[in-house]
Amino acid sequence: MNEGANLKLYSTKGGVTEVTPRLAEAEVHVQHLVEAGMETLLGVQFLASEYSTGPVHGGRIDSLGLDENGSPVVVEYKRGVDAGVINQGLFYLSWLVDHRAEFERLVRDRLGVSAAAQVRWSSPRLICIAGDFSRYDVHAVREHRRSIDLVRYRLFGSDLLGLETVASTGGRLSTAGRARRSLAAPMGDVAHLAPLDELKQALHETLLGLGDVTLVQRKTYRAYQRLRNFACVCPPQKTKILVYVKVDPKEVDLVPGFTRDVTGLGHHGTGNLEVQLRTQRDVERAQDLFRAGYAAA
Known part of the structure; x- marks a missing residue:
């Protein structure tokens, strides 16, 4: 090759x-x-x-x-x-x-x-x-x-x-194809949050669709990895899902309520740019950020 x-x-x-x-x-x-x-x-x-x-x-x-x-x-x-x-x-x-x-x-x-x-x-x-x-x-x-x-x-x-x-x-359970079937693995109790459950699925498909992606499940977050992590997804909260992306926040026009610089702040997973997702429209808005993280990983 x-x-x-x-x-x-x-x-x-x-x-x-x-x-x-x-x-x-x-x-x-x-x-x-x-x-x-x-x-x-x-x-x-x-x-x-x-x-x-x-x-x-x-x-x-x-x-x-x-x-x-x-x-x-x-x-x-x-x-x-x-x-x-x-x-x-x-x-x-x-x-x-x-x-x-x-x-x-x-x-x-x-x-x-x-x-x-x-x-x-x-x-x-x-x-x-x-x-x-x-x-x-x-x-x-x-x-x-x-x-x-x-x-x-x-x-x-x-x-x-x-x-x-x-x-x-x-490996055994983390290749992109297998990751699609493993979304049912527990990430928190979302049985009573059908809209957020659908949002989690849309986000999952979007991140996997970027290319050759490995899924790593930890207790407090799910990492999407190329060679390195490019996005870490935390369990759904009451009204939103938090994603931490490996993108320099200084290179992003931050939007209150959507993106936040968490450099130096404690959080689960890796990445200094916090993306807050409440609707599937937010997933679409964040796609360029996800692509940038994937390209850098």
Whole structure:
């Protein structure tokens, strides 16, 4: 697959000059770049690099992390195309699931007791970052029961890194197709709020319709995720549904009663822009905000 090769980047300083994309000289270069900015790039808190799986297993996990929903994350890197990256990553993911206590100790040591208590084992993730992937890789991921993201990278010039999600699946119960059938999962008692129940369904379909979306269910919110969360939906309140979107509020014309800047304010889920939905018309009004969040994720 070489769709990424069609993307062209140009410098406009002193005229228009194409910035030629290239691969890293070594796999470790990509690893260091991603680990240095993992939370910004992947929405994952960095925990460890080259983590040893012990003398019996005899391996080293490139990077370990914890995503914004509390899911453990294994990140594996390849400089170019490597047919073994997915199987290698799954091998390490299986080891991780079998060593939960060890991972939770690592989280506690790096991020604290509260973070360790919130680790979510229902859908551990594998993120593979490589120069490219074959169509067989993409097909295999979409048929797999694990949560896997394939991410293509390119370097531009001396200081630009590009990442593109090639394929993504949310595991057993979280792929877009399965997510459509799982809306009946409890998000609060809405049996007596038929209009809000319909609003929740319309919102759900709208968010899933943006593309390759993974659904992550937590106790206090439902996250809609591409590579990172782009929208978090809280259980319906009496008259409205609150959605927190990964969009910079400073770039939005805020409308009282519809959108609010919650930067620095405590709330469930992730995202600094609060969108208040009371009618299906509000869902339509918010579509551009949802698209912007999805595009940035």
